[in-house]
Amino acid sequence: MADKNFVKEVADMTVDFPQWYTDVVLKTQLVDYGPIKGTMVIRPYGYAIWENIQKELDARFKKTGHKNAYFPLLIPESLLKKEAEHVEGFAPEVAMVTYAGKEQLSERLVIRPTSETIICDMYSKWIQSYRDLPLKLNQWANVVRWEKTTRPFLRTSEFLWQEGHTVHATREEAVEETLLMLNVYKEFAENVLAIPVLVGQKSEKEKFAGAESTYGMEAMMKDGKSLQAGTSHCFGDKFSRAYDIQFLDKDGSHKYAWQTSWGVSTRLIGALIMAHGDQRGLVLPPKVAPVQVIVLPIASHKAGVNEKAQEIIDQLVSIGIRCEGDFSDQSAGWKFNQWEMKGVPLRLEVGPRDIENGVVTLARRDNFEKITVKIDEIKEKVPALLDTIQKDMLEKARVFRDAHIKKATSVEEMKKYLDEGNFVVTKWCGCRECEDKVKELMQASSRIMPLAQTLDMGVCPICGKPAGTTMIWARAY
Amino acid sequence: MADKNFVKEVADMTVDFPQWYTDVVLKTQLVDYGPIKGTMVIRPYGYAIWENIQKELDARFKKTGHKNAYFPLLIPESLLKKEAEHVEGFAPEVAMVTYAGKEQLSERLVIRPTSETIICDMYSKWIQSYRDLPLKLNQWANVVRWEKTTRPFLRTSEFLWQEGHTVHATREEAVEETLLMLNVYKEFAENVLAIPVLVGQKSEKEKFAGAESTYGMEAMMKDGKSLQAGTSHCFGDKFSRAYDIQFLDKDGSHKYAWQTSWGVSTRLIGALIMAHGDQRGLVLPPKVAPVQVIVLPIASHKAGVNEKAQEIIDQLVSIGIRCEGDFSDQSAGWKFNQWEMKGVPLRLEVGPRDIENGVVTLARRDNFEKITVKIDEIKEKVPALLDTIQKDMLEKARVFRDAHIKKATSVEEMKKYLDEGNFVVTKWCGCRECEDKVKELMQASSRIMPLAQTLDMGVCPICGKPAGTTMIWARAY
Numbered sequence: 001m002a003d004k005n006f007v008k009e010v011a012d013m014t015v016d017f018p019q020w021y022t023d024v025v026l027k028t029q030l031v032d033y034g035p036i037k038g039t040m041v042i043r044p045y046g047y048a049i050w051e052n053i054q055k056e057l058d059a060r061f062k063k064t065g066h067k068n069a070y071f072p073l074l075i076p077e078s079l080l081k082k083e084a085e086h087v088e089g090f091a092p093e094v095a096m097v098t099y100a101g102k103e104q105l106s107e108r109l110v111i112r113p114t115s116e117t118i119i120c121d122m123y124s125k126w127i128q129s130y131r132d133l134p135l136k137l138n139q140w141a142n143v144v145r146w147e148k149t150t151r152p153f154l155r156t157s158e159f160l161w162q163e164g165h166t167v168h169a170t171r172e173e174a175v176e177e178t179l180l181m182l183n184v185y186k187e188f189a190e191n192v193l194a195i196p197v198l199v200g201q202k203s204e205k206e207k208f209a210g211a212e213s214t215y216g217m218e219a220m221m222k223d224g225k226s227l228q229a230g231t232s233h234c235f236g237d238k239f240s241r242a243y244d245i246q247f248l249d250k251d252g253s254h255k256y257a258w259q260t261s262w263g264v265s266t267r268l269i270g271a272l273i274m275a276h277g278d279q280r281g282l283v284l285p286p287k288v289a290p291v292q293v294i295v296l297p298i299a300s301h302k303a304g305v306n307e308k309a310q311e312i313i314d315q316l317v318s319i320g321i322r323c324e325g326d327f328s329d330q331s332a333g334w335k336f337n338q339w340e341m342k343g344v345p346l347r348l349e350v351g352p353r354d355i356e357n358g359v360v361t362l363a364r365r366d367n368f369e370k371i372t373v374k375i376d377e378i379k380e381k382v383p384a385l386l387d388t389i390q391k392d393m394l395e396k397a398r399v400f401r402d403a404h405i406k407k408a409t410s411v412e413e414m415k416k417y418l419d420e421g422n423f424v425v426t427k428w429c430g431c432r433e434c435e436d437k438v439k440e441l442m443q444a445s446s447r448i449m450p451l452a453q454t455l456d457m458g459v460c461p462i463c464g465k466p467a468g469t470t471m472i473w474a475r476a477y
Numbered sequence: 478m479a480d481k482n483f484v485k486e487v488a489d490m491t492v493d494f495p496q497w498y499t500d501v502v503l504k505t506q507l508v509d510y511g512p513i514k515g516t517m518v519i520r521p522y523g524y525a526i527w528e529n530i531q532k533e534l535d536a537r538f539k540k541t542g543h544k545n546a547y548f549p550l551l552i553p554e555s556l557l558k559k560e561a562e563h564v565e566g567f568a569p570e571v572a573m574v575t576y577a578g579k580e581q582l583s584e585r586l587v588i589r590p591t592s593e594t595i596i597c598d599m600y601s602k603w604i605q606s607y608r609d610l611p612l613k614l615n616q617w618a619n620v621v622r623w624e625k626t627t628r629p630f631l632r633t634s635e636f637l638w639q640e641g642h643t644v645h646a647t648r649e650e651a652v653e654e655t656l657l658m659l660n661v662y663k664e665f666a667e668n669v670l671a672i673p674v675l676v677g678q679k680s681e682k683e684k685f686a687g688a689e690s691t692y693g694m695e696a697m698m699k700d701g702k703s704l705q706a707g708t709s710h711c712f713g714d715k716f717s718r719a720y721d722i723q724f725l726d727k728d729g730s731h732k733y734a735w736q737t738s739w740g741v742s743t744r745l746i747g748a749l750i751m752a753h754g755d756q757r758g759l760v761l762p763p764k765v766a767p768v769q770v771i772v773l774p775i776a777s778h779k780a781g782v783n784e785k786a787q788e789i790i791d792q793l794v795s796i797g798i799r800c801e802g803d804f805s806d807q808s809a810g811w812k813f814n815q816w817e818m819k820g821v822p823l824r825l826e827v828g829p830r831d832i833e834n835g836v837v838t839l840a841r842r843d844n845f846e847k848i849t850v851k852i853d854e855i856k857e858k859v860p861a862l863l864d865t866i867q868k869d870m871l872e873k874a875r876v877f878r879d880a881h882i883k884k885a886t887s888v889e890e891m892k893k894y895l896d897e898g899n900f901v902v903t904k905w906c907g908c909r910e911c912e913d914k915v916k917e918l919m920q921a922s923s924r925i926m927p928l929a930q931t932l933d934m935g936v937c938p939i940c941g942k943p944a945g946t947t948m949i950w951a952r953a954y
Contacts, residue, residue: 036586041546041599044546068524069521069524070637095551125509142619
């Protein structure tokens, strides 16, 4: 039977989580592999999720005073090299253009791995006076990083993202902006993606190449690993000194400006998949689901069924619900599995008997609950149910996450908890050596130091030295 | 005085149109030059226009059954070479990636100049049966074409665009799609950009590399030159044969599929500037203007003026008008000129006496008309006025265009009319030689053969042979 074949095609997530992921992304047609190793084609079903993410984030960026702009894809190699740490971080993975048509270029051009360098170059030209500040721009763009090991959405040679780049007159303002955007990301992750995130500061080892400090948000996946879902960097005046961004301040003196950058990418789609997915495939939160309600006519050969189904679709579409019908000649069982695998939040079934009784059956994807609703009440009940699903998914993910954060006071405990699929919280001395040791002993890394820390002292379980900082460790994507 | 300086900074468009264009795009901060010759940075004011264009077009694409997707930026050189005419057309201007990090790549990668090749490669994998058709995708992306002569928006090494790529079971369907999208573009150009366009088929010489036939829309600029504002191509089965896109049809036989592609780009911003601009700078149609109404408080040091201005802004924003205020400490004259140069459709002035009388003054950018409106009526009057401006701008452009299309029956007449800044309509024999001769003698090219042609015979003014086709000629961007 088609049903079983379908379900069988997705690997068991408890047995082989990576294979489950690959099955889900390919079979739900979120994505396909491009002709060059490490590239991905984002198919319509995947791209529609990205469009919903973009729409939600873009509104938040504009509300916080940012404007969009677009900077060139190609960066002269010399420009990339101006900030020493930055070039060191990115040089090994940049794609280089050396020819245009048949002509060799006089200077090699780098395809942007991120745009700090070219944006700073323009900012140094645009910013003259304190009147030009703050300058708060964002760009939606593609970037290329030639990675060795790749997986769709998680790590690909090219990906789509947004990168905000702001300039301020004071360090305080830059710090404020860095944290503001971190919180915009957090609110978005929780309320739109239904993913509870841990936010905090990255260690020196894990920070962005060239930043003074990096803040990140970490999301827990169903295998207990962490996915860095977004970062917000404070550059201090490091880039403004390297790229000569000076302004004439009110006091008549020239000063170097203070900068931030922050970004999220198509990686978020990977986070959605692994934070909510189950044995049957995707489970998408209503706010980003390309299809929020799938209408399935039952016994559609019977008179009036397809018409009623279409009427319901039109009603839901008219109130702004993303609703589609499946009128194909596949079996009902095949359709159930298909749309479950695709993670559509609500399935609406309507058959001859339902029509007689003036009702339809709704089935929730997140918990498989079935609800009978009067046809007259669909326009009130469906939006309310989608809201409930959105909230319940966040809560479910929160409960899962909280159950998988463990405090540890020894290296043995750390390893044990990590092996069991947990995040681990410890006191930490702050040393790079301890991070390297954790990497070596248990293949985990420091994720974030929570923003609001209790200042009690403890002991670093790795080196045994006194430690005041709390660090969250995890195996990570 | 600041006023005069400002106006003086933009060259006289009747004397030096290209310089006027350059002044306008740079001084209104639509765009800036990137660090690499031929590249542009699209600044927030320019990018906001692009966002409005995208929003309007994207809704039209979706309404006509298209979905968005995203294909990789980098294309293996071997893939580009599969369709002979196509590679010949694009090879001279492609940027080539040869290195990633320090490693030389085993195959050179082309940065997409357009995406037919990589999309066809995926389509050949995705399309198996008639059930997979039609497949109607679009992508919003950046493309790179290494052009020798560049100008912001009109011709740049990198630009932003959308490219639709569809696949159909029959030639008829593909032809229908090609014309459908041409008409979507035309309706959009007229109703959103307020630019009346001429649509029709391109000559063999001017068609897209690899297409069976190309249709285009041509817009008249204020200097009488034509700007190709969008194209829609029918590929027939040329690409499907080159890339092996076959499907199992209902009759049980394998068939090559039929394809189209169509695109518009950030060039449209250049069209907006040159179709509507005047001596004072930009004139933007309300539907794409980043700021539709600029509120200027007059004598703003007086009590209550700024408050009333803000109140009005809030009112207009609340009904969806893109409205901003200029509360800077510049002079009123400077502000008038600044916002006129930026092409904001409506200026709203509010001063102490206005407030006393319960009125404000509105000034239209398109015809400089001033209208006094009661403050109570702003929420009705302003949207209505923006609608009127939108319609009047289209009408004005249409009158201008119609006055500058001349019929010619000799080469001398053709040259005379072109020199005077007109499009020229002639009968045409259909020969490439005649097109080359027109290029040589008068630096003009064939633009389009109108779709609805009268079938009367005439004489080709270039070679004197009998001719049934009507051709529109122009100097072009």
